[in-house]
Amino acid sequence: MSIRTVQQLIPARQVSDGAGVKIKRSLGLSQQLRLDPFLMLDCFGSDQANDYIAGFPAHPHRGFETVTYMLHGHMLHEDHMGNKGHLKSGGVQWMTAGRGIIHSEMPQQESGLMQGFQLWLNLPAAEKMKAAAYVDIAPEHIPQAALASGGQVKVIAGRIQTDQLTLDGAIRGLSTDPQFYDLHLQADEHIALQLPAVYNALLYVYEGNLELPTSQQPASIGVHHAAVLSQGDEVQIKALSDTKVILLAGKPIGEPVVQYGPFVMNTPDEIEQAIRDYQAGKLTGDQPLQAIQI
Template sequence: MDAIMNSSPIIPAVAVPEGAGVTVYRTIGSPALRDHDPFLLLDHISSNNPDDYSAGFPLHPHRGFVTFTYIIDGHMVHQDDMGNSGDLGPGSAQWMKAASGVIHSEMPQQENGLLRGFQLWINLPAANKMDHPEYQEYSAEAFPIVETPDYTLKVLIGRFADTHAPIMDNSTDVTYFDVHVQPGKHFQHRLPAGNNSLLYVFEGSGQFNA
């Protein structure tokens, strides 16, 4: 489920067929939340059935936005028409600025019976929609981790206090954390005024704003 931080409605994830018949779980981009500027779509990939994602996401185009793919468990084998290819493993991520246009494929694979991850679409400003496409892949070790007695936080995009992620994008100014809160503890983070934000709970349960 999602909790939108400024008004806090609960947005349930909706099962949506994508690719070659693959099911993803969508919040942003669903009928309940068409967009959440600058976010266009958020898909959650999650299965312990090896047949669920065997067909994958064959060649398809993107244009005018950024995709950020974050793998928690399993792998995502990918390639594109810019000549890039790779295998995103557990904890790794891909930042792809489609801009003027990219054609790529993504083929998920389980590891130890698990496949979990997310893909976020981030709209580009009008001035950047026809930029030259860019691509970068990051290993799990590339992302700094902040550990406290209350929580463990991985900084994926932007910064948290004095800790900076390897991905800093001035055109979208997005911040993205993966936070694990210890049982009975809490995590608190102050957002800039007017910031459109969301909290996606994908494991466990808790309270928001007490």
């Protein structure tokens, strides 16, 4: 059994996106700060309406998937086909942009806390031009369980495995086999998670702090830091306080990535085609958006 250690620590930086929404970005701050198959990870969280009220008006995507996990708040998703979805506290929207989608994500509250994550997950070349699809996952449909060590876990995607627990998530069967866990750990709690050794993986602490192995000595990972992990079979985590942390892992695609804003393809020519298609109103094609059932 090989233990994963901290390979790189990425402090999240405050940026603005959409119509001025304040977010904390770790993956995706630059082209060098990606982790195949993950392109970007944003954490948003504020109880000040001015930080989020303008939302994300209509915008396009092509070539990847977006995963929005709403911890607190209420967001309305609308797309070019007239579909609407209400994303509320504890819920997830998993959207495959494929060949193209135009959508908006707008807050449905004028005050209070809005907090959550958005993850951009790359698609392999063979899937970049497939029909767009999405699934809205209500909180009660996200598998969760108590950990033997005292904490709790929600499994949004993949399968979590410890010595005492195996639990399948709400989303499975994708080509990159994404693993997406939300772990709530108590102070001094230890947990060991098994992952496929060749998958890329990282942790993002959004409350508290934890300790992870390194090649020298244990490293303390504080709030709003992403820790990119080395290859290995097992992740060993020790919570230094009551801690909430996202774990992401996935099968690398190993293909070139060319990104221009909301378009992520494999070559510059494909990006130029996406821009032409969008300008000509042909980004989405003639195929209807599919609502995936779980």
